[in-house]
Amino acid sequence: xxxxxxxxxxxxxxxxxxxxxxxxxxxxxxxxxxxxxxxxxxxxxxxxxxxxxxxxxxxxxxxxxxxxxxxxxxxxxxxxxxxxxxxxxxxxxxxxxxxxxxxxxxxxxxxxxxxxxxxxxxxxxxxxxxxxxxxxxxxxxxxxxxxxxxxxxxxxxxxxxxxxxxxxxxxxxxxxxxxxxxxxxxxxxxxxxxxxxxxxxxxxxxxxxxxxxxxxxxxxxxxxxxxxxxxxxxxxxxxxxxxxxxxxxxxxxxxxxxxxxxxxxxxxxxxxxxxxxxxxxxxxxxxxxxxxxxxxxxxxxxxxxxxxxxxxxxxxxxxxxxxxxxxxxxxxxxxxxxxxxxxxxxxxxxxxxxxxxxxxxxxxxxxxxxxxxxxxxxxxx
Amino acid sequence: xxxxxxxxxxxxxxxxxxxxxxxxxxxxxxxxxxxxxxxxxxxxxxxxxxxxxxxxxxxxxxxxxxxxxxxxxxxxxxxxxxxxxxxxxxxxxxxxxx
Numbered sequence: 001x002x003x004x005x006x007x008x009x010x011x012x013x014x015x016x017x018x019x020x021x022x023x024x025x026x027x028x029x030x031x032x033x034x035x036x037x038x039x040x041x042x043x044x045x046x047x048x049x050x051x052x053x054x055x056x057x058x059x060x061x062x063x064x065x066x067x068x069x070x071x072x073x074x075x076x077x078x079x080x081x082x083x084x085x086x087x088x089x090x091x092x093x094x095x096x097x098x099x100x101x102x103x104x105x106x107x108x109x110x111x112x113x114x115x116x117x118x119x120x121x122x123x124x125x126x127x128x129x130x131x132x133x134x135x136x137x138x139x140x141x142x143x144x145x146x147x148x149x150x151x152x153x154x155x156x157x158x159x160x161x162x163x164x165x166x167x168x169x170x171x172x173x174x175x176x177x178x179x180x181x182x183x184x185x186x187x188x189x190x191x192x193x194x195x196x197x198x199x200x201x202x203x204x205x206x207x208x209x210x211x212x213x214x215x216x217x218x219x220x221x222x223x224x225x226x227x228x229x230x231x232x233x234x235x236x237x238x239x240x241x242x243x244x245x246x247x248x249x250x251x252x253x254x255x256x257x258x259x260x261x262x263x264x265x266x267x268x269x270x271x272x273x274x275x276x277x278x279x280x281x282x283x284x285x286x287x288x289x290x291x292x293x294x295x296x297x298x299x300x301x302x303x304x305x306x307x308x309x310x311x312x313x314x315x316x317x318x319x320x321x322x323x324x325x326x327x328x329x330x331x332x333x334x335x336x337x338x339x340x341x342x343x344x345x346x347x348x349x350x351x352x353x354x355x356x357x358x359x360x361x362x363x364x365x366x367x368x369x370x371x372x373x374x375x376x377x378x379x380x381x
Numbered sequence: 382x383x384x385x386x387x388x389x390x391x392x393x394x395x396x397x398x399x400x401x402x403x404x405x406x407x408x409x410x411x412x413x414x415x416x417x418x419x420x421x422x423x424x425x426x427x428x429x430x431x432x433x434x435x436x437x438x439x440x441x442x443x444x445x446x447x448x449x450x451x452x453x454x455x456x457x458x459x460x461x462x463x464x465x466x467x468x469x470x471x472x473x474x475x476x477x478x479x
Binding site for chain 2: 316319320323324326370376377378
């Protein structure tokens, strides 16, 4: 099987991740406050926060809250801020993990939502956010990297614009974390939501939210924390105020191992490998008159190749790739409905092939040959 | 050939009214040709694993590949509970040809 659905969830995971997760079954998962400094794994939760802080350039690892993934992290950010009565600016390249929380608050009459348009590849000039911001805008929520086209936005500039207007900048880094550089300190990001199971190579069910110091969020949930049990209200402070319930320790272990793998391999090396594969995709299919490509040549993560075969619905292309060539891609709307009209792909969406550091050139050539064969299928008139 | 299981394909990828049939045996060329009696058979034997479509005009489209045990049926978008009995009967009437 050739797996080209890494934008959904990465496969395979590095061997280090597999080994680390399996090791969690070899003994009890102990709380960090238990005795035994000789155990190297007793503070894996803090170590994971530290490595994430290294990767995202975050000053204080304790400002990272673990969640089940980006969706929970974004819900915490959006519902935790006092946004009632204000305007929220989002972009047309958002995933439903942003769209649905803000549209729900809008339906409840609590906020208004403005949507910034994108170009035919999903790119948005930072200045477009300045034009969308109103006097009552309190938050700009933006996808760093589109899960559809792989386009990457200039978060540093968008953050400057948001802050100049007195608004928070909340970044959805679901696709970009582990795929492109992120610098929370330099870019002055207020909140960054990420998931562990994509380019960070962790397992499903783990993610997190970085919250800049000084921002007070209302927690999504309260309950047991394993410490300060005498207090009848949720303990204050980061990250405990936001981490009620037993943490997903196997998930955190997988995330730690995944981030360690990225830091040890080098993000530059990972990006360069994906760039080479991206170049092959464009060289092989870019001039094919039967193929329409929506992914950009610049402002890209080099991770997603988003296309359609002219005259064919994407569902059929994906189906044939799977049943006749054993190649797994994703087709359809990609849970990002606002971008479709800008790409001109309503109502069926696109085919998305997303490679990873572990994808080989040989696999990419097999994919491009398969797509060329599929273009021979008779087209709809 | 028997239809062992029917499953509605329901996810966020597409909004299609789609059903998968799990069959009791792998699909052969003669089975694809048998399905083709329902409408127009289009066969792509040059693919790594040969792929076929049967278009039953105004009703549905069947898709599958040789060696697999699942076929996909794309039903009209506006007919949620499309009757599939006739298709199931046709499949179960297939007699393996050597």
